[in-house]
Amino acid sequence: MKRYIIGLMAAGLFLQSCAGKLEVKPYDSLVDGEALGTFDQVSVALNGVYDGLQSTSYYGRNYWVMTEVNGDNVYIARSNSNRFLSSFRHDYTTQDADVESLWKAVYQGILRADRVITAVDAVKGDQAAKDLVKGQALVLRAMMHFDLVKVYARPYAQGNGSQLGVPIKLKFEDTYPQRNTVKEVYDQVILDLTTGRDLLKNADPSDKYHVNANTATALLARVYLQKGDNANAAIESAKLIGGGDYSLLPSSANFYNVPGSDEEIFTLRFVDNESAGSDNIGQMYLKPGYGDVRVSPDLYSTFDAADSRLVYLGKMATETVNQKYTGQGGVAGATSPKLVRLAEMYLIHAEAVSTTDPATALNDLNEIRTNRGLQPLVTVAPAAMLDSVLAESRREFMFEGHRYFDLLRNGKGVTRNMCGSSLEITAPCTIAPDAYNLIYPIPQAEKNVNPGITQNTGYGQ
Structure with missing residues (x-):
């Protein structure tokens, strides 16, 4: 029987990767099965949590x-390698390999974090240092639960959190958990982030490659916005906008190829020898990689000629391609994903106050626009402010997996000018916001070993 489903993960599979030491990159971890009896062992095990984020099935x-092909920014080229077709077409089966491997990878990471959180309290060591380890594990666990509930469950607004979410896993143990509600998952995510932030108050905010109190604040802003709690989203995002630790940087061709800029709040650092080769993120967009994913004409049409972000859009024959991830350290298609940036805080704040304080939302919007080479908007009708913010977010975070969640959060569904089985650009469609296939199925492999877990509506039982 396969041993990667939640109920069996704790029996093994954990903290594999090469044996490592503290404070090295890549995020090396302990060998599977090693006890966490000392502070040094727990610290190295924390590296294993970061290492899990790098899985090709997850942020790798x-x-x-x-989540990018789920939305309306891109399409799959007619000549393709059969990657991500089900995600683009939203025609998942419960045996979908990508859906299954994502579920596996993220729960692996959660259980790694659980192991650290449980062990760190029991080992001897300086309390301040132990707090830093535990705080990071809590923030990472929150991020992973949040990433799961966004794709395997209905948006919070559909049922005000009452619909089925994903199983919350807080202990490193062999169990067969059922699904918590969406609200319960969000509540746990917020608790982990606030608790983790308190423990990380002395963490170095200039460290881009490990989560700190600012990362927790940024993720809280993101979570509150996705939940529809605009008041708290505005409060948390404002802390980072005015905090002085980060600054917006002009768009440049190498921004996504060089990690560690002043705009980054948290970046998942890949060192150059960690290249996934043809499976690097950029290789999905560019030739001579697979080049399967192309930029939709609709997205391209939203750009002003003066927009400096056009540097990330190139031409290949008659099609537009993503040039954000051309390569890091001379490795084609490699990148260190910039998971949280200051620009997001401006746009979260703008969206959160778009209906209650449109003048402030306009100021936030213009901070992004002027930094990207555009003239400030003089006025935007209050009724049009939200759509203006979402349009700016679409351009700013294209190919970073934000657009799909922007649409779901605001009940807009997905409208495209290309949806046909042959991936014709001229086959339009709309996937309604309440369509069953707007979210992923629970993997059949999970149900095989955990038959009591409830499947999402539309995917059978």
Whole structure:
């Protein structure tokens, strides 16, 4: 029987990767099965949590690409390698390999975090240092639960959190959990983030490659916005806008190829020898990689000629291609995903106050626009402010997996000018916001070993 489903993960599979030491990159971790009896062992085990984020099934590629092709920014080229077709067409089966491997990878990471959180309290060591380890594990666990509930459950607004979410896993143990409600998952995510932030108050905010109190604040802003709690989203995002630790940087061709800029709040650092080769994120967009994912004409048409972000859009024959991830350290298609940036805080704040304080929302919007080479907007009708913010977010975070969640959060569904089985650009469609296939199925492999878990509506039982 396969041993990667939640109920069996704790029996093994954990903290594999090469044996490592503290404070090295890549995020090396302990060998599977090693006890966490000392502070040094717990610290190295924390590296294993970061290492899990780098999985090709997660932020190493699939999560960013799947959630991008779920939306309306891109399409799959007619000549393709059969990657991400089900995510683009929203025609998942319960045996979908990408859906299954994502579920596996993220729950692996959660259980790694659980192991650290449980062990760190029991080992001897300086309390301040232990707090830093535990705080990071809590923030990472929150991020992973949040990433799961966004794709395997209905948006919070559909049922005000009452619909089925994903199983919350807080202990490193062999169990067969049922699904918590969406509200319960969000509540746990917020608790982990606030608790983790308190423990990380002395963490170095200039460290881009490990989560700190500012990362927790940024993720809280993101979570509150997705939940529809605009008041708290505005409060949390404002802390970072005015905090002085980060600054917006002009768009440049190498921004996504060089990690560690002043705009980054949290970046998942890949060192150059960690290249996934043809499976690097950028290789999904560019030739001579697979080049399967192309930029939709609709997205391209939204750009002003003066927009400096056009540097990330190139031409290949008659099609537009993503040039954000051309390569890091001379490795084609490699990148260190910039998971949280200051620009997002401006746009979260703008969206959160778009209906209650449109003048402030306009100021936020213009901070982004003027930094990207555009003239400030003099006025935007209050009724049009939200759509203006979402349009700016679409341009700013294209190919970073944000657009799909912007649409779901605001009940807009997905409207495209290309949806046909042959991936014709001229086959338009709309996937309604309440369509069953707007979210992923629970993997059949999970149900095989955990038959009591409830499947999402529309995917059978």
